[in-house]
Amino acid sequence: MKKFFKNIWRWIDDRTGITELITPLLKHPAPPRALWSYVFGSATLFVFILQVITGIALSLLYQPSSSSAYQSLEFITNQAKFGNVLRGIHYYGASAMIILIGLHMMRTYITASYKFPREMNWISGVVLLIFTIFMGFTGQLLRWDSSGVWSSVVAAQQLGRVPFAGTWLAHLLLGGSTIGAQSLSRFYSYHVFIAPAGIFIFIGLHLYLVFRNGISEPPKAGRLVDPNTYRAWYKDYLKEKSVPFWPNAAWRDVIFSSVIIIVIILLATFLGAPALTGQPDPSVVHTSPTPDWYMVPFFALFALMPHKIESVAMMVGPLATIFLLFAIPFISNKGERSPLKRPWAMFGVLCVFVFIISLLVSGMKAPWSPDFKTKPLPLSAIKSPHPDSTIVAGVNLFYAKGCQYCHKINKYGGAAGPDLTIVGSRLSSSELTIRIVNGSNNMPAYGGILSKDELNKLVVFLASQK
Amino acid sequence: MNEVATENKNQKTEKEISRRKFMMKLSLSFAALSAAVAAIPVVSALLAPLLEQPPEKWRKVGMVGDFPLGTTKLVTFINADPKAYAGITAKSSAWLRHDDENNFIAFAVNCTHLGCPVRWEAKAELFMCPCHGGVYYKDGTVAAGPPPKPLTNYKVRIYKNEIQIQTKPLPITNITA
Numbered sequence: 001m002k003k004f005f006k007n008i009w010r011w012i013d014d015r016t017g018i019t020e021l022i023t024p025l026l027k028h029p030a031p032p033r034a035l036w037s038y039v040f041g042s043a044t045l046f047v048f049i050l051q052v053i054t055g056i057a058l059s060l061l062y063q064p065s066s067s068s069a070y071q072s073l074e075f076i077t078n079q080a081k082f083g084n085v086l087r088g089i090h091y092y093g094a095s096a097m098i099i100l101i102g103l104h105m106m107r108t109y110i111t112a113s114y115k116f117p118r119e120m121n122w123i124s125g126v127v128l129l130i131f132t133i134f135m136g137f138t139g140q141l142l143r144w145d146s147s148g149v150w151s152s153v154v155a156a157q158q159l160g161r162v163p164f165a166g167t168w169l170a171h172l173l174l175g176g177s178t179i180g181a182q183s184l185s186r187f188y189s190y191h192v193f194i195a196p197a198g199i200f201i202f203i204g205l206h207l208y209l210v211f212r213n214g215i216s217e218p219p220k221a222g223r224l225v226d227p228n229t230y231r232a233w234y235k236d237y238l239k240e241k242s243v244p245f246w247p248n249a250a251w252r253d254v255i256f257s258s259v260i261i262i263v264i265i266l267l268a269t270f271l272g273a274p275a276l277t278g279q280p281d282p283s284v285v286h287t288s289p290t291p292d293w294y295m296v297p298f299f300a301l302f303a304l305m306p307h308k309i310e311s312v313a314m315m316v317g318p319l320a321t322i323f324l325l326f327a328i329p330f331i332s333n334k335g336e337r338s339p340l341k342r343p344w345a346m347f348g349v350l351c352v353f354v355f356i357i358s359l360l361v362s363g364m365k366a367p368w369s370p371d372f373k374t375k376p377l378p379l380s381a382i383k384s385p386h387p388d389s390t391i392v393a394g395v396n397l398f399y400a401k402g403c404q405y406c407h408k409i410n411k412y413g414g415a416a417g418p419d420l421t422i423v424g425s426r427l428s429s430s431e432l433t434i435r436i437v438n439g440s441n442n443m444p445a446y447g448g449i450l451s452k453d454e455l456n457k458l459v460v461f462l463a464s465q466k
Numbered sequence: 467m468n469e470v471a472t473e474n475k476n477q478k479t480e481k482e483i484s485r486r487k488f489m490m491k492l493s494l495s496f497a498a499l500s501a502a503v504a505a506i507p508v509v510s511a512l513l514a515p516l517l518e519q520p521p522e523k524w525r526k527v528g529m530v531g532d533f534p535l536g537t538t539k540l541v542t543f544i545n546a547d548p549k550a551y552a553g554i555t556a557k558s559s560a561w562l563r564h565d566d567e568n569n570f571i572a573f574a575v576n577c578t579h580l581g582c583p584v585r586w587e588a589k590a591e592l593f594m595c596p597c598h599g600g601v602y603y604k605d606g607t608v609a610a611g612p613p614p615k616p617l618t619n620y621k622v623r624i625y626k627n628e629i630q631i632q633t634k635p636l637p638i639t640n641i642t643a
Binding site: 065066067068070149150153154156157158160161162163166167168170171172174175176177178179180181182183184279280281282283284285286287288289299302303307310311312314315368369370372400401402405406416439441442443444445448449 | 512513514515516518520540542543545546547548549550551552553554555556557558559575576579580581582583584585587589590591592594596597598599601603609610611612614635636638639640641642
């Protein structure tokens with residue numbers, strides 16, 4: 001029986017040439033002493049495959065229609081067997097892909113593997129990074145809950161900043177001049193057909209280039225890349241020292257990728273998919289759209305950059321970043337590869353890393369947003385031990401007039417404006433009055449909103465906070 | 467003798483080359499033609515949103531009596547371009563302010579910064595945006611935060627005591643703002 005199947009396999013293999021095709025790819029010579037830091041690229045690929053498979057599984061349950069997508073999401077989340085886990089895997093898979101592709105890119109930059117002759121490896125990688133971020137974003141829209149709807153509006157607004165064609169691009173993204181029936185059909189097509197097709201093509205190119213140009217050897221300080229001699233040198237180097245890619249180098253990739261996939265599944269099982277944020281009803285305004293975490297750094301940037309330059313920066317920023325990424329292998333494609341000999345490059349990586357993480361952290365807190373959920377300030381939390389009726393009225397006004405959405409007193413309130421717990425010791429009553437009436441750069445002028453009496457009560461209360 | 471043969475051969479080769487060139491050009495032209503023709507409906511589907519004139523329609527949002535003087539209320543209506551399969555996404559809303567006796571102002575709910583929905587805080591008399599802290603006064607002008615311009619207005623008209631507002635495309639802020 002065993003022989004029978006073996007014979008069948010032999011026949012198929014002979015007529016199709018599978019082994020002939022695969023073996024050289026698997027066994028191709030790789031530099032020895034492959035490092036654990038070389039595993040991120042293959043892990044990105046394996047997680048992508050996981051995304052394709054779970055994506056197809058989700059498409060069996062999902063309705064790509066503006067009117068019923070949300071109901072199908074509810075069905076997947078609450079009713080379908082393992083539906084929530086499936087959604088979870090796809091979500092944590094997306095998160096993992098973004099982290100892994102980021103780490104892979106950082107590693108490639110740190111070891112300068114983008115230098116000659118691997119410039120196109122880097123460039124195709126940048127294209128894949130852009131596609132991956134685009135997939136992450138459109139995937140979040142497909143959830144088609146209120147955050148999905150409003151995130152698509154936010155994206156349309158960003159496209160609106162493109163000179164001349166802004167409004168057209170925004171309408172192209174939304175599938176019309178408003179959110180509506182055609183919006184989700186578009187996002188579905190972008191996420192399920194157009195972007196994946198691009199990813200398949202560029203993964204093909206990227207992998208082909210890895211075989212053509214070889215896996216970069218771990219860098220060594222003082223061993224310079226010279227485009228005139230590198231290829232010949234690399235050939236000799238492989239002849240002398242190489243090991244077969246599988247299993248000598250690839251065993252780490254397989255183990256690491258498997259661990260990542262297991263972690264993704266565990267997260268999906270125990271934490272589940274992100275909760276839906278309500279019906280996709282564009283007429284409901286009492287909602288706070290929040291993007292998935294990997295979009296939060298962008299979201300934070302829009303709050304933190306100077307408002308005056310923002311419309312321009314929103315357009316120029318991403319374009320400049322993409323241009324710079326494409327330009328890297330042209331700026332330096334030879335010379336030193338060792339991170340130890342490229343201190344400025346390492347400093348740059350560190351800066352970018354710190355920049356993104358800080359944006360992420362501050363975006364998670366979003367101190368610039370009014371805290372609509374703040375509870376009225378209790379009298380026990382104010383400084384005055386025996387408040388008179390004026391102060392009590394001031395406390396109530398502090399909440400009612402929205403001051404507390406942005407200002408904190410004794411842990412009650414938002415963080416957009418300064419903490420006012422001891423404002424009475426910083427500002428006199430007349431200074432308080434001027435500030436409240438005129439507002440400031442980032443505070444509304446309350447002169448036209450408060451009556452004289454209300455203003456007086458507020459000032460008396462705030463002055464007592466010392 | 468030999469020379470004549472070579473010449474003949476050369477002529478033949480030239481003929482062959484021009485034949486090849488012709489075949490190449492012919493086949494590639496046919497391929498290009500078929501691709502171009504197929505592309506017309508494909509590109510048209512891609513650009514569909516730009517090929518339609520965005521409609522503007524008057525929608526009833528309530529009666530004058532529903533809106534006491536000085537109040538700002540949320541009104542919901544069906545957007546300008548509802549497709550039969552739009553479901554709940556055909557809905558849209560606006561903030562309607564009864565400003566003085568005969569004057570109503572309608573504001574788009576979209577913050578001019580990045581389009582998030584602003585909410586009216588009645589006691590504070592301010593519109594506030596949950597996304598990046600944009601704040602507007604009751605007349606829609608910017609009070610604080612990143613918005614580059616005031617809230618967008620819809621046209622309002624009163625017909626037999628019935629308030630109607632003219633729907634518009636989603637307001638998109640451009641780079642010049």
